[in-house]
Amino acid sequence: MSDLPPDPPRLRAILAHLERQVAEAETIGIYLRLQRDEVRKALARATSAPTRAQARAPQRREPPRRTPSAEYLMESKSGPDDPLPVVVHVGACTIRQGRRTPSAISPQQARMVLTDTVIGAEPCPICRPENTLGIDLA
Structure with missing residues (x-):
């Protein structure tokens, strides 16, 4: 573009027009990416x-699977910014946070998680797993 006018008012008008075009193109680009x-x-x-043929195929019904009751459950953090500990x-405890799916853990894992200061796990104040594990957290 070597044929630009030499005077500032027309150059400012061209610049404003080009900046509007760039802004519109960015908006359109964002919209298209979304x-x-x-x-x-x-x-x-x-x-x-599933495809329609798979959906129409007779489904083989399996009996509901029984998951063995875990001795201990651990509610992990859902992410690094999760404020909940x-x-x-204890596996039979029904008082859980509800927002996180608990994982079944062994008694050895429960002891390790509760006593490791880096993990910083807390025992449930209702079912008190530290009592059944025989550990003193005081």
Whole structure:
């Protein structure tokens, strides 16, 4: 673009117009990227969903699986910014935070998690797993 006018008012007008075009292009680019991401998610759902033929096929019914009751359960953090602590429960305890799915752990793992200061796990104040494990956390 060597044919630009020499005077500042026209150069400012051209610059303002170009800046508006760039801003619009960025907005359109953001919108298109969002749309692209939604299409990718829909495609992933569609490819993982059963086909119509698979859906019509007779389903073999399996008896419900019984999971063995765990001796101890651990509610881990859902991420590094999760404000809730790691909590250990006796397996039959029904008083849990509810937002996190507990993992079954062995008595040895429960002892380690409760006594490791780096993990900083807390015992459930209701079921008191430290009592059944025979450890003193005081």
